[in-house]
Amino acid sequence: MADGNAPAVLGPSGRPIPAKSIARIRNAAALPRARGGFRASLSGSAPEFFPYDAANWTGQDLGDWLPWIRSPDNEINLYRDRITARARDLYRNDGWAKGAIGRILDSTIGASYRMVAKPDYRALALWDKAFDEVWADEFRGVAEALWRSYAEDLGRYNDVARQLTFSQQCRLALGHKLVDGESTMLAYWLPDRVGAGQARWATAFLGVDPDLLSNPYQLVDTRYLRGGVEIDDFGVPVAYHFRKAHQNDWFNAVESMEWERIPREDADGFRRVYHDFDRDRFAQNRGVSIFAPVLGRLKMLARYYGVELSAATVASAFGVYVTSPYDTDMVRQALEGDDEDVAAGLSWYQDLRQDFHASQNLTINETKLATLAPGEKIETVQVARPNSAFSPFTHEMLRGFAAVLGMSSEQVHNDYSEASWSSARAGIVEAEKTFVRRTGEFAVNTASPMYAGWLQEVWDAGELPMPLNAHRAPDWREGRTAYARCRWLGAARGWVDPVAERQGVVLGLDACLSTLEQEAAKQGGDWEENLNQRALERRRMKELDLPEPEWMGATVTATEDSKKPKPV
Secondary structure (H helix, E strand, O other), X not given: OOEOOEOXXXXXXXOEOOHHHHHHHHHHHHHHHHOOOEOOOOOOOOOEOOOOHHHOOOOOOOOOOOOOOOOHHHHHOOOHHHHHHHHHHHHHHOHHHHHXXXXXXXXXXXXXXXXXXXXXXXXXXXXOXXXXXXXXXXXXXXXXXXXXXXXXXXXXXXXXXXXXXXXXXXXXXXXXXXXXOOEEEEEEEOHHXXXXXXXXXXXXXXXXXXXXXXXXXXXXXXXXXXXOEEEOOOOOEEEEEEEOOOOOOHHHOOHHHOEEEEEOEOOOOOEOEEEEOOOXXXXXXXXXXXXXXXXXXXXXXHHHHHHHHHHHHHHHHOOOOOOOOOOHHHHHHHHHOOHHHHHHXXXXXXXXXXXXXXXXXOEEOOEEOOOXXXXXXXXXXXXXXXXXXXXXXXXXXXXXXXXXXXXXXXXXXXXXXXXXXXXXXXXXHHHHHHHHHHHHHHHHHHHHHHHHHXXXXXXXXXXXXXXXXXXOOOOHXXXXXXXXXXXXXXOOOOOOXXXXXXXXXXXXHHOOOOOHHHHHHHOOOOHHHHHHHHHHHHHHHHHOOOOOOHHHOOOOOHHHHHOXXXXX
């Protein structure tokens, strides 16, 4: 209260703010609202209509950036073929793209993609307590043995085309998923191939180029048909439409305009189509290439390589050149004329130079200054190729490429000269998260369902062991998720520093922070096979009367044995 009962607004000093100042502040505050505007937080003090700077279309930085809001199928399906064709061309012709995809496949699937059966006996025990860890171990041994004989069959009967093992099928499918944005595998029932010396199982799989998945007769998408994927009212894929031949195969022109509708599942639950892609949004039915965000950059980088190589070639070819004071006619006459004309022209020029130098006698403090005749130059050819900024620039470009792939930049450009051990290891740890995620998603969407499709036939044949005292064992449809539960062993992780990292593994085992199964799986091995082999080696050493190494005994702990020996 300033005086009496009249209210007043006090300033920071405790004195009343004048009424004129209050009125001016109120008018300024009311002005933007009267014009329907707001004060944007970062755009300055001028009134703005947009409450968010990101929504402003009047500024120079965002004014011409007006993307549409579209459904995922509308964003992808109309332009999928063009994006895929460019990505595939880049993969064919660009060494960085080819090498990066190869490194991802080598770090995930590898040369051998092994299945480890892990039946969920705890879930099955809800039906009957006879399902325990003993039964699970017996089931695992039988299922893995049968699967190995199927997946690695010398006759390649796991493949409809009889060309690839299961591991090779998976590697090729994941390659399609990365480059094309999706992979498609079809399951076939081929009982005619079963027989002595032929296939043991009628289930076989065929990899299909995702280009063949399309709407019949290239029709536009509809409510129930999205890029060849037929869906129902809930968005569930119920069938897939495949061309019988590629659209640009002139030798199959008739078949290229014929489509086959393949249901996702048969009436008995047998899975027919395995369609795998990374989903960026809900209600998405087709995938997009991993190269899509960086296609333009990689194309320009490839062009920059060509320009730099051409510049280096030109610079090396023109190492020596002539600077002449003659005009065009005199140069042509000197180069193309008779010997007498050439001699006369050169003689005149040499006389001119001689007279010029004879008449020049410039000195400063008795020091003669060097002078040049008209047209004379002292130059050296500088062949500075490659450009000094060439390597840093390309590495910076490839860093963005590596971020999209989920890899470290060193893994992409394969240059560790400027990386320390800790930075290289940190990059590998971050990249490993992406590798694990890619492998896990591929297993869930493709590999494990394919194994389950084959296991259903084995179940129907009665070759899987069941608990003898079980009173109620669920049938395949009830317990297929528990029966078909498994994990996959891909490529070994490898070591940057084998001694230090193995010591860390041993410490984790002693502290119960890890298990033999987990550590063996990281290196693409099976812990039980390792133990069996180790027992075999130990028994053989005893037979040959060889002393056992200290690391085979139990007199020292693994942590003590992992310590570096002290110098004597």
